[in-house]
Each structure stands twice: as C-alpha cells, then as structure tokens.
Amino acid sequence: MQFDMRALPKASRYKILGSCVTPRPIAWVTSLSAGGVPNAAPYSFFNVLGDAPPTIALGLLAHGEARMKDTANNIRTTGEFVVNLVDEAHGEAMNVTCMDAPPEVDEIACAQLEIAPSVVVAPPRIATAPASFECRVLHAIETGPNQVAVIAEVLYAHVADAFILDAERLYIDSPAMRLLARMHGAGWYSRQTDLFQMERPSWAAWSAARGAG
Numbered sequence: 753m754q755f756d757m758r759a760l761p762k763a764s765r766y767k768i769l770g771s772c773v774t775p776r777p778i779a780w781v782t783s784l785s786a787g788g789v790p791n792a793a794p795y796s797f798f799n800v801l802g803d804a805p806p807t808i809a810l811g812l813l814a815h816g817e818a819r820m821k822d823t824a825n826n827i828r829t830t831g832e833f834v835v836n837l838v839d840e841a842h843g844e845a846m847n848v849t850c851m852d853a854p855p856e857v858d859e860i861a862c863a864q865l866e867i868a869p870s871v872v873v874a875p876p877r878i879a880t881a882p883a884s885f886e887c888r889v890l891h892a893i894e895t896g897p898n899q900v901a902v903i904a905e906v907l908y909a910h911v912a913d914a915f916i917l918d919a920e921r922l923y924i925d926s927p928a929m930r931l932l933a934r935m936h937g938a939g940w941y942s943r944q945t946d947l948f949q950m951e952r953p954s955w956a957a958w959s960a961a962r963g964a965g
C-alpha cells in the first residue's frame with residue numbers, strides 16, 4: 753500500500769510514521785518555564801545527530817491545534833533542557849509525566865521523582881535516571897504550526913556509576929540500563945531483551961573471502 757502523505761489528515765500521518773519508525777529511544781526531557789516551574793515529559797522523536805559537537809534532536813509536535821507543548825515553550829524561552837533516559841524501573845513515572853497537565857502543574861512532583869541540580873544548565877535532571885544529558889539549543893526550527901524541531905548540543909553527561917564497566921576505556925553497560933523504547937500506537941513499548949551482535953566487515957576480509965581482486 754502506498755500513501756501520499758500530503759493528502760492525509762494529521763492523525764493518519766502520525767499513525768504511519770509512529771508505527772513504522774520503531775523502536776524509538778525516549779528522551780525524558782526536564783525543562784524550566786520562564787517563571788522557573790520545572791517540567792518533565794517524554795519525547796520519542798529523539799536521537800543522536802553528531803559528536804563534534806555532540807548533538808541530539810527532538811521533535812515537539814503541536815499541542816492540539818492551538819498551542820505548543822510546555823516543553824517546546826520552555827526550550828524556546830530558556831534555550832536549555834536535560835534529556836534523561838528511561839529505564840524499566842521508571843516506566844510508570846515517565847507515563848505520569850505525559851499527562852496533559854496545565855503549565856503551572858509540576859509533573860515532576862506528580863510522578864514523585866527525585867531531581868538533582870544540573871552542572872551547567874538551569875533545568876534539573878532526574879537524579880535516578882540511568883543517564884542524563886545537559887543540553888543547550890543550537891537551532892529551534894518551527895517546522896509547522898506550533899511544531900518545533902530542536903537541535904541541541906550536549907554540554908554535560910551523567911551516567912550512573914553502576915553502568916560504567918571500564919572508566920578509562922569508556923565501556924558502558926548499555927544492556928544493564930534496561931532502557932525502554934517507544935513502539936507503535938496505544939501505549940506500546942519495547943524492552944532491550946533480544947540482542948544480537950554483527951561485526952562490521954572490512955572490504956579486505958570480505959573480498960578475500962570471495963576470491964575478488
């Protein structure tokens with residue numbers, strides 16, 4: 753089946769993209785309003801874009817038809833936020849923070865989360881997250897009405913000591929983090945419990961094995 757995305761309603765476009773582009777990592781974004789109210793919300797339109805400088809991207813959709821999400825407003829106003837990663841233990845708390853609470857409600861308190869001050873940005877981080885990245889906005893592009901794509905530099909990283917296998921070589925125990933990922937609609941998620949390894953081939957070994965060259 754083929755779809756002309758330009759002719760479809762918004763909800764259908766979301767279904768096609770959200771169901772096919774899976775699993776998606778979840779950025780549990782903590783930010784501050786202009787008045788200093790802390791906010792936390794999950795965003796799975798998220799990924800790493802580069803390492804020089806280290807960059808990440810977030811996709812913040814419109815809140816209904818009429819306004820931006822609180823996270824988008826906060827990031828555009830303050831230029832700073834923290835991406836916290838979500839493990840299985842924090843799944844339910846993460847879900848509480850995606851309620852459609854009014855802007856003045858502290859969703860961090862609703863989810864009974866422990867927060868800690870960040871080192872270089874004003875918004876706090878989630879103290880018990882397996883990893884947190886303090887970010888400053890490089891570009892915030894309005895890609896549609898009240899829809900914002902944010903590209904940000906990661907200024908400071910926190911990785912819980914429990915997941916550091918070798919501090920010198922920077923071996924991090926990713927499977928032990930038990931991170932959640934977002935799947936298709938209706939609240940589906942995946943765990944990282946079906947892993948396999950595939951070595952990247954070199955041209956020399958690949959062509960020698962086939963008697964080429």
Ligand SMILES: Cc1cc2nc3c(=O)[nH]c(=O)nc-3n(C[C@H](O)[C@H](O)[C@H](O)COP(=O)(O)O)c2cc1C
Pocket residue numbers: 778791792793794795796797798811812813814815820821822823824847849850851852853934
């Ligand atoms: C796992 C998960 C991932 C989500 N990903 C996104 C996303 O990438 N972009 C988005 O606009 N909303 C996303 N949402 C919905 C927002 O979290 C939700 O609208 C939230 O209320 C926004 O909060 P805020 O207004 O405090 O920023 C996601 C929700 C969940 C549960």
